[in-house]
Amino acid sequence: xxxxxxxxxxxxxxxxxxxxLCALTAVxxxxxxxxxxxxLLFLVDRVDAFFDAIWSSWSVTKPLVELxxxxxxxxxxxxxxxxxxxxxxxxxxxxxxxxEEREAVEEWRLGRDLxxxxxxxxxxxRPLATLLVAFAGACSVARMVQGSVQLALHLSWLGHVARAxxxxxxxxxxxxxxxxxxxxxxxxxRHGIAAAVILxxxxxxxxxxxx
Amino acid sequence: xxxxxxxxxxxxMRERLPLLELFLAALCLWGAWYHTPAGALVRTxxxxxxxxxxxxxxxxxxxxxxxxxxxRTPPALAGPVPPAQALAFGVAAVLDGSAVExxxxxxxxxxxxxxxxxxxxxxxxxxxxxxxxxxxxRTMALDDLARALPPRSEACIARAAQAAMLGGAYALGWPxxxxxxxxxxxxxxxxxxxxxxxxxxxxxxxxxxxxxxRAVAAGVVRRASSDGINGRILVLDHGRGVVTTYCHNxxxxxxxxxxxxxxxxxxxxxxxxxxxxxxxxYQIDLAGEPVDPLRFRTHAPKFAxxxxx
Numbered sequence: 001x002x003x004x005x006x007x008x009x010x011x012x013x014x015x016x017x018x019x020x021l022c023a024l025t026a027v028x029x030x031x032x033x034x035x036x037x038x039x040l041l042f043l044v045d046r047v048d049a050f051f052d053a054i055w056s057s058w059s060v061t062k063p064l065v066e067l068x069x070x071x072x073x074x075x076x077x078x079x080x081x082x083x084x085x086x087x088x089x090x091x092x093x094x095x096x097x098x099x100e101e102r103e104a105v106e107e108w109r110l111g112r113d114l115x116x117x118x119x120x121x122x123x124x125x126r127p128l129a130t131l132l133v134a135f136a137g138a139c140s141v142a143r144m145v146q147g148s149v150q151l152a153l154h155l156s157w158l159g160h161v162a163r164a165x166x167x168x169x170x171x172x173x174x175x176x177x178x179x180x181x182x183x184x185x186x187x188x189x190r191h192g193i194a195a196a197v198i199l200x201x202x203x204x205x206x207x208x209x210x211x
Numbered sequence: 212x213x214x215x216x217x218x219x220x221x222x223x224m225r226e227r228l229p230l231l232e233l234f235l236a237a238l239c240l241w242g243a244w245y246h247t248p249a250g251a252l253v254r255t256x257x258x259x260x261x262x263x264x265x266x267x268x269x270x271x272x273x274x275x276x277x278x279x280x281x282x283r284t285p286p287a288l289a290g291p292v293p294p295a296q297a298l299a300f301g302v303a304a305v306l307d308g309s310a311v312e313x314x315x316x317x318x319x320x321x322x323x324x325x326x327x328x329x330x331x332x333x334x335x336x337x338x339x340x341x342x343x344x345x346x347x348x349r350t351m352a353l354d355d356l357a358r359a360l361p362p363r364s365e366a367c368i369a370r371a372a373q374a375a376m377l378g379g380a381y382a383l384g385w386p387x388x389x390x391x392x393x394x395x396x397x398x399x400x401x402x403x404x405x406x407x408x409x410x411x412x413x414x415x416x417x418x419x420x421x422x423x424x425r426a427v428a429a430g431v432v433r434r435a436s437s438d439g440i441n442g443r444i445l446v447l448d449h450g451r452g453v454v455t456t457y458c459h460n461x462x463x464x465x466x467x468x469x470x471x472x473x474x475x476x477x478x479x480x481x482x483x484x485x486x487x488x489x490x491x492x493y494q495i496d497l498a499g500e501p502v503d504p505l506r507f508r509t510h511a512p513k514f515a516x517x518x519x520x
Contacts, residue, residue, distance in 0.1 A: 010229040020236025023243035030247040030273065034358075037274045042433065045446070046467070049436035056439025062485075065440040069412065070454060074499030078271040078279070082248055089249050141242045143347065147361035150343055159343075169235055173228075211349065 018099040021178045024170065025093040025130060028137025031209035032202050033085035041077040048073055088202050091195050092130045095185040096178055107180050114183045122192035129199040129206070130182035134175045136209040142167035143211070245362035248273045268365065276357035277365050278372035279452065282497035285377050291509045292381045298327055301378025302334055305370055326351035328451075331375055336360065336367035353451060372452065376497050379453040380507045383427040384473060386457060386493050387480070391416050392515040394490055397503035403487050412501035413456065413494025417515055418480035420489045424457055426471045435463045441492070442484025445477055454499075458492035459484050 048068055055064040068076075102110070118124055142163045150159030189195070244250040251267035258265035272279060285304050292300050292310075299314035306313075313334075320330035320338075324345055331353065333341035340360055345351070347359035353375050357368045395415035401408055418424070426447055433454065434446035442459040449455065461481025471477055482489040495504045505511045 006227050006229050009233050013229055013232065016233055016236040020232070020239045023236070023239035026247050026249045027239060027242040030249070034274055034276070042468070045434045049434055049438075052438035052440070053436065056484075062439060065438055070446070070456065070496045070501070071499040074279075075271070078274050081274055082270055085248060093249075137239070137242075140246070141238050143359065144242050144246065144361045145238060147343060147347075147359065148363070151337075151339055151361065154339060166235070166238060169231060170239075173232055174235055174239070 013101060017101060017177070018097045021096040021099055021134075021174055021181065022093045024137040024141065024174050025096060025134050025178055026089050026137070027140045028133035028135065028206060028209070029085050029088045029093060029202065031136045031140045032133060032205035033081045033088070035205045035208040036201070037077065037081050040081055041074065044073050044077040044080070084198065084202070087198050088129075088133070091199060092126055092133060092182060095189070096130075096181050098185070099177065099181040101177075107177075111180045111183055114187060118183070118186065120192070122196055123186050125192070125196045125199050125203075126186040126189060127179050127183040129203040131175065131179040132203045132206040134178040135171070136206040138167055138170035138175055139210050141170060242362075246273075276354045277368045278354045278357050278375075279498060280369045280372050280376075282376050282452070282500060282502065283373050285380070285506050288507075288509045292507070294382055297382035298331070298374075298378035300381045301374040301376070302331065304377045305374040306334075327378075328353040328356055328371075328375060331371045331378075332356055332360075332368075335371040335374065336364050340364060340367075375451040376453060379428070379449055379451040380495060380497060380502070383449070383453070383455065383495065383504075383507060384425070385508075385512075386424050386427055386455075387416050387418050387422060387491060389510065389512050391418055391422070391491075392513050393417075393511070394515045396514070397501075397505065410501070413458075413492050414504055416491045416493055416512070418489060418491045420461055420479075420481050422480045422491075423476040424460060424478040424480055424491060426473060426475045426477045427455055428453070428473050430455075430471060432465050432467055432469045432471060432477075435465055435467050435469075437463075438484065440485045442481065442486065443478070444484075447471065447477070452498040454496040456492070456494040456496070458494075459486050459490060 052065045055061040145166045146159040146163035149162045150156055153159075244254065248270040251270055251273065254267040255265045268277070283305060296310055296314045299310040299317050302308070302313050302317065303310035317327075317330050317334065320333045320341075321327050324330055324333060324341055326345075328351055329341050329345050332344055341356075344356040344359040348355045353372060357364070357372075360368065393414050394417040395411060397414050398411060399408055400411045424445075428447075428449045430447040430449035432445065433448040434444065437443045443461065443463050445457045445460060445463055445465070447455050447457075457478055459480070459482060460478040461483060462479045463477070464479070465471055465477050480489065480491045493504060495502050495507070
């Protein structure tokens, strides 16, 4: 009976597996973008102070100084974080929807082959970012599961077990597939430098989101 | 390639793998659906297509673990706020309760959980949630504690953040001696130099040149710069969404990113920038929105003759 269910589920792998990989990476990208929110606010403040000093030098441009106040600065900082996250989603999460499953052995062989042929470091930015962001996503999802289990059932040990199981399963089942698909996608992807500008800070932030 | 020899149990596990994959994919989708702006976009688009109401928050509210919420309008104060009870006044303003009754409970929770922010979470999200957050979070700050909680805690986190913000504002001191009079209040007014009507986002205090300006609470210098409108401007971030601004100073005594303590002299008042004379423009922003500093005080300085809306 259980196997029959498993077989039926197996028929829809081509749908839920890519969607799961995409969702995992999206969760990780949000965790990473959220980590740098405060730093972005400081950065926006510095940039605004710099431009205020310039605008206030001439009477014509003086009104521009008050155009951007604290409300707008806070909004800008959050909007930058949002745009950054959505750009990262477009670069590394959406391509995972095209994941086509192969035998694990074949995926491993193909992955090594792709790695060997990826001479430019720019080609490795996407897979590396996907790997680290997916790891951050796995940590986030596992934490959410722990919180939900622990607060619903009031069993601390069960929450910890659920977290460990989800984290381990996601690291074994989903994260390597996300990295493999990204490696495959990086071979044909364009805009390498633009992608690196967006993804390099994100992969550093993703490490900050691991917990 | 030759198929590797694996045991019967391993074969059975492999056959059941799709169930585990489906379960993991569902968990990831659940996380993305409720926890990310991308999920909110999909939910909103879905609600638009199916003509239903989306429950997604505004996209920018997904940052800061849901603690970046618009401030509540605080109720008028009946009496002075003792600094030790400022947080209780913030909680009372959100719960429409009595600060005097809430203060002992908050104090007890704060001692038990190790921080005021954790005590706030306990009041709004329950003690179990607060204990869990304290165990899991990296720091005891509200946004970090909130990050540890599952997505269903959104609403209570938002209320705790509002209480923290109001509590933080009630705890603020005053930048100048209270004998210094108010020369221009908060609100829409005719600009004395530019002429047109616009919001005066803070209050003007008639400080004499060189008078020491003190930090109204501990915090971090977010901006110490100079321009032709605000003069030498200082912005202090006190955490919990509370930010204070001090404009038209003669000299700034602190640097960007420096940590300051409550009562520390951070500037000397002056008449730099676009002014009609020496004064200090003092402004409070809650979650980026300017609020009237006098709303958080019962003993306000007197208004100078001629000061008007």
